[in-house]
Amino acid sequence: MSNNKKIYDKGIVFTGLVIFLALITFPFWYNRGIAAPAPEPELTEKAKAAKECVLPADEMKTGHMQLLNDWRNDVVRNADRMYVNEHGKEFNMSLSNECLDCHSSKEDFCDRCHNYASVKPYCWDCHIDNPKEKM
């Protein structure tokens, strides 16, 4: 490559470069530098008192969807509603009656992270929000 030489077809080349830069820097200008820290899911008093969920918090964070999927299969296919975790604690395998009992606000708990990560779980296609919560 040699320098100090004429740039041919300047108009087209620079138009192309501007388009390239605009596309490649999209996330930078789209967010306009507004910090977006991870949302804090809100724990209810009941959840705080229980201290630990079905599995340790880290495992729940990454694996709750698979746990729920396993639960569903167990309940629907084997009619088994009992789950025992590693501490021997028993749980009723039910999203509406067990999970949402502690985490009673879908909006303040589930949705916060799901919206942040753009996840649309199909749980809510059937399971309505916790009936205890006024719609």
Add this chain to the structure above:
Amino acid sequence: MKNYLLSLIAVIVLALIAYVGAEAATWPQYVFGIIIPYLAMTIFIMGTIRKILGWARSPVPFRIPSTCGQQKSLPWIKQSKIDNPFTFFGVIVRMVLEVFLFRSLFRNTKCKMSKGGKIFFDLEKWLWVGAIVFHWSFLVVLLRHLRFFTNPVPGCIQFLEQVDGFIQIGLPGIFLSGFALVAGAVFLLVRRIVIPQVRYISLASDYFPLFLIIGIALTGILMRYFTKVDIVGAKEILMGLVTFHPSISANINGIFYVHLFLVSILLVYIPFSKLMHMGGIFFSPTRNLANNSRAVRHINPWNYPVKVHTYDEYEDDYREKMIEAGLPVEKE
């Protein structure tokens, strides 16, 4: 050593560096999660601009479009407007189709011998199929990743996610593009290794990007379906990068740093390698020129004024001597 093994080992070593580093201590997480991605992005953008300006400075002395159809001629001869473009608009149509559909690759042929010993050329579409699967799924995967780089996530990206994830087997739902990307890349890799003629002309720099991209795709699939990663923590790190509030707050699995590091390597690698074909396609004289040299005079840009001595001047110099010698002259 076999050059594909060399490339494979290079990618494995890079992955191990990131994994061991990120798992061993906290400070390498800042290196792999903040410093290297920023550096890689800068090198990618600067390197690409430099390369493109370099190409833009290279003169194209001749019109050399590859013509794949009848050129513009007499009015009653039908011109092939896309395959032999005469106007700038025709060139644009041809270029768009080339970029999005790889039409020139679609024409790929293979020399074969019939049973009677006759040589003939047969269409060979597998390379085109592999290339289409690979490039399009890579684009979809790339666009899908915008969900980690935008807040709120634009509707079109969410729509793309839904279309891509329409198969729901277990949880999390399956993104087809990720698996199509691995399949496409593995096909292109196997093709290079298995076909002797292609292997003969393949260099380490042909295998390295394939292994690198396969590595990136596999670590991504690993994180999503198997080892699992704290997705919210991962997005927080990436959002920190694009909003210039870099931070490493969450404790994230080392696989995430391997993924990010390999992507950084890919970004740095692009401007200095054959992967620049993504910019180079627009600078291909065989594709970006209109075949109009019968109508327009194109002057070689490096032509310089040539010093000439015409016959008139020659005769002026030697007229008397020519007359003496009995040679015919134009002016008496």
